Amino acid sequence: MIRVMLPAHLRALAHVDGEVTLDVEGEATQRSVLDALEARYPMLRGTIRDHVTQQRRPFVRFFACEQDLSHEQPDAPLPDAVVMGTEPFFIIGAIAGG
Amino acid sequence: MSGVRVLVGTRKGAFVLTSDGKRELWDVSGPHFAGWEIYHLKGSPADPNRLYASQTSGWFGQIIQRSDDGGKTWHQPGTPPGEPTTTPDGMPKGESNKFVYDASPETGKPLTKHQWYDGKLRPWEFKRVWHLEPSLTDPDTVYAGVEDAALFRSTDGGQTWRELSGLRGHGTGPDWQPGAGGMCLHTILLDPSDPGRIYIAISAAGAFRSDDAGQTWQPINRGLKSQYIPDPNAQVGHCVHRIAMHRSRPGVLFMQKHWDVMRSDDAGESWQEVSGNLPTDFGFSIDVHAHEPDTVYVVPIKSDSEHYPPEGKLRVYRSRTGGNEWEALTKGLPQRNCYVNVLRDAMAVDSLDSCGVYFGTTGGQVYASADAGDTWAPIVRDLPAVLSVEVQTLP
Numbered sequence: 001m002i003r004v005m006l007p008a009h010l011r012a013l014a015h016v017d018g019e020v021t022l023d024v025e026g027e028a029t030q031r032s033v034l035d036a037l038e039a040r041y042p043m044l045r046g047t048i049r050d051h052v053t054q055q056r057r058p059f060v061r062f063f064a065c066e067q068d069l070s071h072e073q074p075d076a077p078l079p080d081a082v083v084m085g086t087e088p089f090f091i092i093g094a095i096a097g098g
Numbered sequence: 099m100s101g102v103r104v105l106v107g108t109r110k111g112a113f114v115l116t117s118d119g120k121r122e123l124w125d126v127s128g129p130h131f132a133g134w135e136i137y138h139l140k141g142s143p144a145d146p147n148r149l150y151a152s153q154t155s156g157w158f159g160q161i162i163q164r165s166d167d168g169g170k171t172w173h174q175p176g177t178p179p180g181e182p183t184t185t186p187d188g189m190p191k192g193e194s195n196k197f198v199y200d201a202s203p204e205t206g207k208p209l210t211k212h213q214w215y216d217g218k219l220r221p222w223e224f225k226r227v228w229h230l231e232p233s234l235t236d237p238d239t240v241y242a243g244v245e246d247a248a249l250f251r252s253t254d255g256g257q258t259w260r261e262l263s264g265l266r267g268h269g270t271g272p273d274w275q276p277g278a279g280g281m282c283l284h285t286i287l288l289d290p291s292d293p294g295r296i297y298i299a300i301s302a303a304g305a306f307r308s309d310d311a312g313q314t315w316q317p318i319n320r321g322l323k324s325q326y327i328p329d330p331n332a333q334v335g336h337c338v339h340r341i342a343m344h345r346s347r348p349g350v351l352f353m354q355k356h357w358d359v360m361r362s363d364d365a366g367e368s369w370q371e372v373s374g375n376l377p378t379d380f381g382f383s384i385d386v387h388a389h390e391p392d393t394v395y396v397v398p399i400k401s402d403s404e405h406y407p408p409e410g411k412l413r414v415y416r417s418r419t420g421g422n423e424w425e426a427l428t429k430g431l432p433q434r435n436c437y438v439n440v441l442r443d444a445m446a447v448d449s450l451d452s453c454g455v456y457f458g459t460t461g462g463q464v465y466a467s468a469d470a471g472d473t474w475a476p477i478v479r480d481l482p483a484v485l486s487v488e489v490q491t492l493p
Contacts, residue, residue, distance in 0.1 A: 039184075046159055
């Protein structure tokens with residue numbers, strides 16, 4: 001079970017409160033977690049990754065276990081603590097604007 | 099008793115203002131989509147309960163919202179809460195915010211680059227929807243004007259979108275360039291007398307017309323003069339801020355250009371300046387009285403570098419002669435120390451017997467006049483900066 005923490009605007013779009021928990025088939029990577037997230041909440045498609053290129057939107061970042069994972073490869077395995085569900089995978093709106 | 103519903107898009111959400119036909123007491127609903135930029139929302143002329151909204155964010159991109167009950171509840175088309183999240187063939191829904199430029203050789207003619215501010219070419223890149231224009235006859239058909247400039251259409255209530263790529267591909271696209279607000283398609287006018295005729299306007303490319311329901315397009319900028327481009331009389335490159343028409347006379351167009359207020363009497367084939375005695379002919383918004391095709395409203399703004407009313411006096415100017423002769427409308431509007439702007443999509447009229455006129459400001463005020471502009475009063479004073487105002491006249 002993967003725990004995902006969404007920013008407030010995306011929680012509102014998905015009509016969820018707090019953390020989202022996902023069953024991810026196969027290896028837990030950014031791609032597989034986001035695929036599972038978008039399959040459960042299709043209203044989030046295009047808000048985290050570009051619809052066509054599937055690249056992370058520029059002002060969206062991924063954190064977990066006190067690490068910035070934004071620039072990791074999409075198919076790189078996520079930290080064990082995220083896979084085990086002891087730590088959440090954070091999707092963050094970058095701080096901009098002061 | 100008839101009434102009005104005023105749809106207000108702001109920098110931090112949408113607001114719905116409703117009143118009866120007197121337009122004195124108002125109910126304010128909102129913010130809807132709090133914290134998001136709402137560039138535009140508009141109701142279907144064919145079904146007043148059907149509303150479309152463009153919700154955008156620099157972080158999370160474009161969202162399309164739809165209401166089927168006059169703004170009480172909203173959902174993203176194709177993904178309403180509680181309904182299956184996949185289509186019958188198992189594909190995830192969630193295409194309502196997917197705006198992909200057509201690059202096929204047959205239609206899009208692989209047009210991929212336009213002018214950038216520095217004169218270099220830059221690839222077309224979708225940023226947001228500036229304007230949503232529902233069909234006059236079908237609630238499920240709606241047009242979207244987007245940045246970088248292109249026109250899209252949905253025929254399934256906003257669930258999916260397809261570019262009308264003949265506009266970008268007709269030949270002048272590589273010469274288009276962004277205005278200060280971006281390269282946006284911000285105006286869409288549908289001719290009520292001719293289903294095939296559509297007018298659009300782009301900053302900074304100009305005005306364009308289609309006579310075959312959006313398949314093919316031609317620039318309609320003859321007569322425009324813009325000193326800020328190398329050839330002031332060029333076919334394209336003009337920063338058209340807004341065009342407006344009256345339903346009864348769709349071949350007559352009024353335009354607020356970057357500088358100059360213009361008029362065309364031949365469906366855009368040629369334009370004449372009608373700025374007349376305006377204190378400044380810079381501005382963004384322009385609209386036409388609901389029952390008087392020659393009564394036109396503008397809000398003069400000091401200049402392109404000083405986006406506020408001249409002399410700190412917020413004045414709507416009205417011409418009852420189709421331009422050239424303008425009168426200042428000031429009763430109820432601040433006449434000192436006012437330095438707000440009125441953006442291009444932030445003025446609208448209702449169609450009650452005594453025509454109501456509405457506009458919103460970057461200071462968060464929405465002003466209404468129930469007597470065609472003679473007197474004004476604020477409906478609200480302290481909203482976030484207003485990006486757009488539309489009005490529905492309800493039975």
